[in-house]
Amino acid sequence: MKHNIPIKRVEKSKVEELDFNNIPLGRTFTDHMFICDYENGQWNNPRVEPLHLIPTHPAAMALHYGQAIFEGMKATVDSEGIPMLFRPQKNAKRLNLSADRMGMPHFPEDLFVEGLKQLVAVEQSWIPPQEGSALYLRPFMYADEPFIGMRAATSFKFIIIASPSGPFFTKRIKLYAETKYIRAAEGGTGEAKAAGNYAAAIRPTELAKAKGYDQVLWLDAAEHKYIQEVGTMNIFFKIDGKFITPKRDGAILDGITRMSVIDLLRDKGYEVIERPITIDEISEASKKGTLEESFGTGTAVGIAYIQEIGFGDETIHVSDESPVGLDVNETLNGIKTGKIKDTFNWMVKIEKELA
Ligand SMILES: Cc1ncc(COP(=O)(O)O)c(C=O)c1O
Known part of the structure; x- marks a missing residue:
């Protein structure tokens, strides 16, 4: 199913300020976010907009009772610069498994993947091209209903933010x-x-x-x-x-x-x-x-x-x-950067029309 995801863009991107060879871990965020609201039993108003603070009521239930779940995944580019996601449907499914356990609503899996694609299309200049580097994507859902009392919340936010990341743990x-x-x-x-x-x-x-x-x-x-x-x-x-x-x-x-x-x-x-x-x-x-x-x-x-x-x-x-570990890592990185044929069909390319 195609969803209508309106995009409101920033006037000027901050990407020129980023040194792609020296990315501070987890501290740099891209220009935009994907956001969607859950109220009255349904998800409404999916949109991409400039990254902004989210007003939080002091009684927001996530702050007290911890109804909060998240995902983590990465976008990379192939040798032609086409952005790709690694098995995003698996993250969509796992988010809903987490939601089940925590008494939270499912987020539609097709909207999860489309929201990711749309955000990555808007932010593709932020994807570091170096091997081992990527645009880290953080989808998350939390209870924002202001209520004091132990029960499942009735209003939630689902948000995706993005943060460029360099290579991790290089040492043993x-x-x-x-x-x-x-x-x-x-x-x-x-x-x-x-x-x-x-x-x-x-x-x-x-x-x-x-x-x-x-x-x-x-x-x-x-x-x-x-x-x-x-x-x-x-x-x-x-x-x-x-x-x-x-x-x-x-x-x-x-x-x-x-x-x-x-x-x-x-x-x-x-x-x-x-x-x-x-x-x-x-x-x-x-x-x-x-x-x-x-x-x-x-x-x-x-x-x-x-x-x-x-x-x-x-x-x-x-x-x-770790000779086998190194070999497997090379294969994984090769698939994620399009240098090794994706025989497993893991990569999901972002369509040109979105970009
Ligand atoms: C507790 C825990 N175990 C394992 C993993 C590895 O999972 P994945 O390969 O999906 O990133 C993660 C990261 O998400 C994690 O937080």
Whole structure:
């Protein structure tokens, strides 16, 4: 279905002020935003307009009860400068899965993708062309109804903002296997991309960083034994030639990079097993010398190579090199920049008429 998305443009773009070789992380925003309002049981008035502050009532329910969810994805350009999105329908579906868990309304999937396309078409001069760089897109939904009381809100905003980003984590990273705090428990909100999940992770991440680690490796809530995921990434291990990644169990995020990396690894001839995996198993494999490599996967970072994991008093050495991780990252970046044929049909090009 085609939606009518009116566009109100800024008089003068700020893009000339951006140094594309030195992009401050998460601090630069493009000129426009996509916005849509939910009232009386339906989404109304989708539009692209100059980025602006949003008036917030002090009783807006998202501020008190946390009905707030988000997505994260990237737009890149191919060698001819045509802007493209990576699997945006998957983000549209995942937003609605998060909405279900948090008692929020679905956002129409076709409007989600069209809103993204329209915003990216308007902002295409902001897409950094360098490999590994991209225009990060942040769709989000929150309850803006002013009401004090515990129930689902009746009015919401859905907004997409965009922020150019340079390459992430270039160094190998160190993880801290967390045995006190947890991210998600069975029946909780772990599979939703809910703002509160991230709020609860901030303090443990600060503590891990103070100990010299880059990110937290989350373990299961009941036994602190089974590996879940890392910060804003899913995780893969290569043991004895085979890849293992924690099975989806409702507590981990269904990462779009994760599902794509599983396909790429299988396409390259590797066996990939999705199953529960314990931190003790990783420690044993490291001692036996069968732990060959490990990496995290996520939209922000692409692939982050893991060097070691701190677990109690132990330092689990993973590896100093990640040949398969590097190869998969190159393939992913190649597909995202049109240098490698997109045999999986993942990329969604932005039509010329929108631009
Ligand atoms: C908690 C968490 N796990 C995993 C991921 C990776 O998901 P994706 O590959 O869709 O970016 C993210 C990032 O969105 C995340 O926030």
